[in-house]
Amino acid sequence: MELFTAIEQRRAVKHFHSGEQMSERDFQKMMEAVLLSPTSYNIQHWRFVRVSNAEVRExxxxxxxxQPQVTEASELLVLCADTQAWAKQPERYWQNVDAKAQGVLVDMLASFYHGKDQLQRDEAMRSCGMAAQTLMLAAKGLGYDTCPMIGFDAGQLAEVINLPQDHVIGMIIAIGKAAKPAGVRGGQLAMHQVLMQNYFV
Structure with a gap:
């Protein structure tokens, strides 16, 4: 599917055909695209929990x-992020560059994030957001529909997936074939209401 068509047609689907399966080939292709999503300092904070077990789905x-899309969808991913990824073997994020450049980048990364808890969390959530959009567009390009979800009890979900203490949950994304089309768009704000030239007026 052409990129701008995928952007236009991507909608949050609430009901999926429960009998439809996403092929493993398509799943891997989608995830390979997701792993190309941008992250600050190439930290790649995201961690994805693929919920395939029926009991865990429940x-x-x-x-x-x-919400029915959780159990109806072909695939269910919990998008998480490691808020401390910046401090965990940071040299691996730059393993393909020369040692001097790697050292400079690792030092910069440490200086940027050290002692800044809110920034660490914000950056992890930004990374989740960019990965989520890549995932939804990749799925649409492969002919699947998605539903990004923030409607859940974060503490309860963390217990279900055994979320590490230094991780956060960004969202859930359900993936599959739509059983019902998405409703009409609620209404898009006009361009002039959201696009400013140089500064707010």
Whole structure:
């Protein structure tokens, strides 16, 4: 599918054909695209929990207040991020550059994030957001629909997936074939309401 068509047609689908399966080939292709998403200092904070076990799906569904797309979707991913990834073997993020450049980048990274808890969390969530958009567009390009979800009890979901203490949950994304089309767009703000020239007026 052409990129701008995928952007236009990507919608949050609430009901999926439960009998439809995403091929492993398509899943891998989608995830390979996701791993090309940008991150600050190439930290690649994101961690993806693929929920394939039916019992675990039910538990996630309970944490998501019974929303049907959790159990109906072909694939269910919990997008998480490691807030401390910046400090964990940071040289691996620049393993393909020369040692001098790697040293400079690692030092810069440490200086930028050290002692800044809010920035660490914000950066992890930004990384989740960029990965999520790549994932949804890649899925649409492969002929699948998606539903990004923030409607869940974060503490309960963290227990279900055994989330490490230094990680955060960005969102859940359900993936599959739509059983019902998305509703009409609620209404887009006009360009002049959201695009400023140089500064706010």
């Amino acid at each position: 538990q996630v569904g309970e944490a998501a207040w019974g």
